[in-house]
Amino acid sequence: MSLVINDLCVGCYACEPVCPNKAISAPVDRGRPVFFINPDKCTECLGDHDLPQCAEICPIECAIEDEYGEPLNPPGSLTGIPLHLLDLNREGECRT
Amino acid sequence: MELPVISNAAPETGGGCSSSGCGSAPDALAHLPDHIRAKVQDHPCYSEEAHHHFARMHVAVAPACNIQCHYCNRKYDCSNESRPGVVSELMTPEQAVKKTLAVAAAIPQMSVLGIAGPGDPLANPERTFETFRMLSEQAPDIKLCVSTNGLSLPDCVDELAKHNIDHVTITINCVDPEIGAQIYPWIFWNNRRIRGVEGARILIEQQQKGLGMLTSRGILVKVNSVMIPGVNDQHLKEVSKIVKAKGAFLHNVMPLIAEAEHGTYYGIMGQREPTPLELEALQDACAGDMSMMRHCRQCRADAVGLLGEDRGAEFTLDKIDEMEIDYATAMVERAKVHEQINAELEMKRQLRTAPRFQPELVTIEPAAPALRNVRIAVATKGGGVINEHFGHAHEFLVYEVGPTSARFLGHRKCTPYCMGDTSCGDGETVLGGIIRSLEGVEVLLASKIGFEPWSDLEKAGIQPNGEHAMEPIDDALRAVYDELAAAGKLDATAGSARAAA
Numbered sequence: 001m002s003l004v005i006n007d008l009c010v011g012c013y014a015c016e017p018v019c020p021n022k023a024i025s026a027p028v029d030r031g032r033p034v035f036f037i038n039p040d041k042c043t044e045c046l047g048d049h050d051l052p053q054c055a056e057i058c059p060i061e062c063a064i065e066d067e068y069g070e071p072l073n074p075p076g077s078l079t080g081i082p083l084h085l086l087d088l089n090r091e092g093e094c095r096t
Numbered sequence: 097m098e099l100p101v102i103s104n105a106a107p108e109t110g111g112g113c114s115s116s117g118c119g120s121a122p123d124a125l126a127h128l129p130d131h132i133r134a135k136v137q138d139h140p141c142y143s144e145e146a147h148h149h150f151a152r153m154h155v156a157v158a159p160a161c162n163i164q165c166h167y168c169n170r171k172y173d174c175s176n177e178s179r180p181g182v183v184s185e186l187m188t189p190e191q192a193v194k195k196t197l198a199v200a201a202a203i204p205q206m207s208v209l210g211i212a213g214p215g216d217p218l219a220n221p222e223r224t225f226e227t228f229r230m231l232s233e234q235a236p237d238i239k240l241c242v243s244t245n246g247l248s249l250p251d252c253v254d255e256l257a258k259h260n261i262d263h264v265t266i267t268i269n270c271v272d273p274e275i276g277a278q279i280y281p282w283i284f285w286n287n288r289r290i291r292g293v294e295g296a297r298i299l300i301e302q303q304q305k306g307l308g309m310l311t312s313r314g315i316l317v318k319v320n321s322v323m324i325p326g327v328n329d330q331h332l333k334e335v336s337k338i339v340k341a342k343g344a345f346l347h348n349v350m351p352l353i354a355e356a357e358h359g360t361y362y363g364i365m366g367q368r369e370p371t372p373l374e375l376e377a378l379q380d381a382c383a384g385d386m387s388m389m390r391h392c393r394q395c396r397a398d399a400v401g402l403l404g405e406d407r408g409a410e411f412t413l414d415k416i417d418e419m420e421i422d423y424a425t426a427m428v429e430r431a432k433v434h435e436q437i438n439a440e441l442e443m444k445r446q447l448r449t450a451p452r453f454q455p456e457l458v459t460i461e462p463a464a465p466a467l468r469n470v471r472i473a474v475a476t477k478g479g480g481v482i483n484e485h486f487g488h489a490h491e492f493l494v495y496e497v498g499p500t501s502a503r504f505l506g507h508r509k510c511t512p513y514c515m516g517d518t519s520c521g522d523g524e525t526v527l528g529g530i531i532r533s534l535e536g537v538e539v540l541l542a543s544k545i546g547f548e549p550w551s552d553l554e555k556a557g558i559q560p561n562g563e564h565a566m567e568p569i570d571d572a573l574r575a576v577y578d579e580l581a582a583a584g585k586l587d588a589t590a591g592s593a594r595a596a597a
Contacts, residue, residue, distance in 0.1 A: 010171050011186070012215055014160035017222075018287075049287050057284045059161060059170040078164060079361050080281045086364075 001067060002039035003052055008063040009035045015054035015064075020045060024054060132345060135262055135316060138207045138438060139239060140402065147391050148480045149437045152208040153199050153400040155192035156185065157223045161215035162247050163283040163299060166361040167322060167352055170215075186214075189226040191413055193234060198416045199400055200235060201426035203407070204433040210241045212265075218248040221255065228259040237427060237434075243267065243320070247283060247299055249306025257313055264310055265348075266303055267320045270328050271335055273297035278327050281361070304342065311343030318346040318389070323370050323378055324362070325352070336382035347382060348389035351375045372494070373536050376505050390506045391493075402478045466588040467581055469498045473508065473534055473558075474569050475542035482564050482572055486542040486549060487514035493569070494537060497577045502570070508533040513549055531556045539580075541572055 005015075005024075011033040016024045023041035026033035037054070044066075045052045055064045055072035061079065062071040076083050140147035161170065187195065200206045209231060211217040217224040228240050242256070243265035256264065270276045276296025283295040290298065310317050319339045321332050328335075336347050351370045354362035361367075370378070379388050400408040473492040475484035491507045510530045527549055534540065540558050543565035553560045564572035580586050 012159040012161065012170060013220070014162070014215070014284075017160075051288055053287060056287065056289045057160075057162070059164055078281065080166075081361055081364050 002042035004065045005035045014057045018053040018057055020048035148478050150207040151203050151205040151402045154210045154212045157187050157192045157227050158217040158220035159215045160219045162219040163245050164281050169359040192227045193230045199411050201421045204430045208239045212243045216245050217242045218244045218252045246303030246306050253309045263316050265318045268303050269322050275328050307342045317344045319344045320348045322352050323349050325370050333381050346387050346389050349379050467499045467586040468588045469496050471537045472539045473537045481568050482541050483543050486545040488512050497573050502573050527552050
């Protein structure tokens with residue numbers, strides 16, 4: 001059981017300090033941090049918090065997925081932008 | 097001739113002088129106690145006068161944020177835009193210190209280092225304070241400042257005081273949670289995302305608490321507010337009163353930036369930006385309660401140089417690595433340059449306060465008809481003189497000039513005429529965009545203006561004028577106004593179509 005950060009991540013570092021298990025690391029590759037959740041350490045915050053902290057603070061919709069590939073913050077859930085307008089906006093596209 | 101510049105502290109009425117308006121006020125800060133003015137007089141972001149002479153930079157060390165604002169898109173990596181929250185190169189504290197020292201060596205006018213994002217500096221306390229700690233050791237002459245949304249501010253006040261940071265900017269867009277819910281979709285607070293009115297309520301509480309804690313310790317606080325038409329525009333008058341009562345020394349009401357291509361909520365939803373005249377009217381309405389700042393350029397979180405210019409591209413990490421810098425000599429050089437600028441500004445200040453003969457008061461017959469005020473736009477690269485070609489200008493400074501005085505109203509951004517395509521978007525020409533941005537302006541002063549834009553400007557009711565190239569802005573404004581007055585074009589009753597618009 002572990003959450004996954006996909007490549008929609010913009011590398012803002014918000015999630016790294018809030019992880020109770022220190023499961024998130026960000027090795028720098030060609031000048032850009034690539035965020036990664038260590039599946040051996042991630043507990044989805046069970047026992048520490050009611051809700052997974054990385055997904056609670058993440059500002060990017062669909063960047064954090066559960067083990068089934070479902071986004072914890074689906075399209076429109078953080079910005080409030082209606083789905084039909086999100087589709088028009090290339091930036092807002094989600095891979096899911 | 098020295099032109100008295102009306103203070104921005106109060107709007108001018110009917111061409112006369114407001115109480116603080118005539119003679120001695122270089123900008124909105126003139127009324128401040130000496131100890132505060134001394135702290136801000138070389139700070140380009142706080143002093144309208146200083147911003148022509150001193151440079152600043154932001155280092156982008158703070159990527160994380162703890163709230164979402166509807167005017168912000170967190171996919172912030174873009175080098176072609178200039179607005180808050182946008183950066184192209186995120187840095188570690190060590191890299192930031194290296195860059196700051198390199199810039200301060202190359203640009204001796206540099207007086208201020210700020211941390212403004214691209215997220216919230218206080219949501220990245222370790223990176224922010226590590227940068228401040230190293231800089232206060234290695235470049236003690238550089239002033240440090242920080243801007244924040246305020247959510248974590250109460251927890252950080254002790255640390256801010258410890259690093260000798262005497263300027264903090266808080267962005268406060270509202271004091272009413274119902275309005276806040278239309279601006280902030282969520283905040284991260286006590287380990288969870290809190291949405292809507294509840295989130296806005298907590299944010300507002302923290303902002304107000306932090307503001308009070310800072311001012312009670314003598315730390316200067318400027319309040320930034322984003323004017324969002326139909327959301328908080330009327331409400332900001334109340335915000336201005338409240339933050340003044342809590343001890344903020346300067347209020348900066350900025351226009352919303354909302355374009356669909358930025359991918360922000362407001363941009364995509366078609367929330368409109370305020371017009372320049374709406375912004376001026378709100379700033380004037382707030383000015384009765386509070387010192388207003390009008391020269392803000394809403395810069396990027398990694399801007400470098402004088403306000404209005406961005407020399408960031410000269411100081412990328414790659415380029416800094418190749419520079420050979422003698423830091424000790426640079427600091428001595430900086431001290432000399434700062435001393436010269438301050439001496440010059442002090443001389444100007446004293447000239448303004450000295451009693452003197454005012455020919456304009458004599459030449460205007462008491463029986464002469466009342467003269468109306470005129471908005472005059474100026475193209476400048478800095479230094480307080482008219483030294484920019486019309487075609488190269490990225491912005492115009494707009495002044496309101498009256499019979500005996502003038503006041504700075506703000507700047508109007510534009511695409512430079514010579515750098516734009518002949519047309520863009522829906523067929524609107526670049527020149528058309530510039531003319532639109534100059535709403536309400538009747539005269540435009542630049543060091544040089546080409547033949548083609550000249551006639552279009554004239555047709556639009558804006559008189560171009562290149563006769564005052566390299567002259568001090570104050571002198572040129574006065575000369576142009578007096579000329580218009582002598583030609584009988586400024587009788588209060590005979591307002592032009594543009595002035596009435």
